[in-house]
Amino acid sequence: MDAVIKNFPIGDDKSGRPSQKEAEDAVRVLLRWAGDDPEREGLLDTPARVAKAYRELFSGYDQDPEDVLGRTFEEVAGYDDIVLVKDIPFYSHCEHHMVPIIGRAHVAYLPNGRVLGLSKIARVVEIFGRRLQTQETMTAQIASSIDETLRPRGVAVMIEAEHMCMAMRGIQKQGSTTLTTTFTGAFKTEPAEQVRFMTMIRGRG
Structure with missing residues (x-):
């Protein structure tokens, strides 16, 4: 569909x-x-x-993340360490009940000769957020789109969100947060890179 x-x-x-x-x-x-x-x-x-x-x-259905990620920059003066954009707010909707998901995303990648404009990462989060979603799918979609378009040495995505389907109906547990992660490349194969990502998110690095 x-x-x-x-x-x-x-x-x-x-x-x-x-x-x-x-x-x-x-x-x-x-x-x-x-x-x-x-x-x-x-x-x-x-x-x-x-x-x-x-x-x-639901305007995300009419936007293609590849269009947003298409322009990259190669003049990075040899920079090849983590690029992290954290605390990107987003609002989405659960595909099961069509009630809000409210959260924030943390997105990082290890450049491989090219970098993205920082606003483009936030745009990609918004594109996938403005669709009916599960948090797990959205996390994987963000990582995959950056990985396939930029071809970096690795991508890391963490999403923290509150689901109104849990707060407003059913179990009715307000304030509970769901956390999901996706890692590709070096972030997946090198545990030290995951640790650095987590440390930077928590503001201790």
Whole structure:
């Protein structure tokens, strides 16, 4: 299903996406199902607002991380040590219940002759965050996209996030945090590099 709607702009008939009207009608159905009246004054504009919000919240389907990562820089004056961007905030949605995932990502790589603009790493996190996700998948996607495009000596990604599906429903445990990691290259094969990554994240290095 992901391949059907990915890489097409919203509104393109080739995407197979419903129209704006169909999306708004679906919101009205959900409002009725929840027990409210979509025709009451306070909810009259809600379907349009929800459709507009979803267009923004799930805009990652219309962006390709390869486009963001395409431009790299080779003038690095011989720098070949860890490049780390930490505490990148993101907001995503759980693919199981479509409720928010709120967290931060830490992304590092070991250059192999080329480096990325630092803002591009944050952009990649945002692209994958603005899709329906599991935290495990998102962690792996960020690492894989950087690894495949930049071809560094290694990539390390850690995500720390709170899942509203645990806080608002089900077990209802507020404040619990889920942590996931993905390592490639030297970060995977050399434990000392993992330790350095973790130490830098925790602000002790």
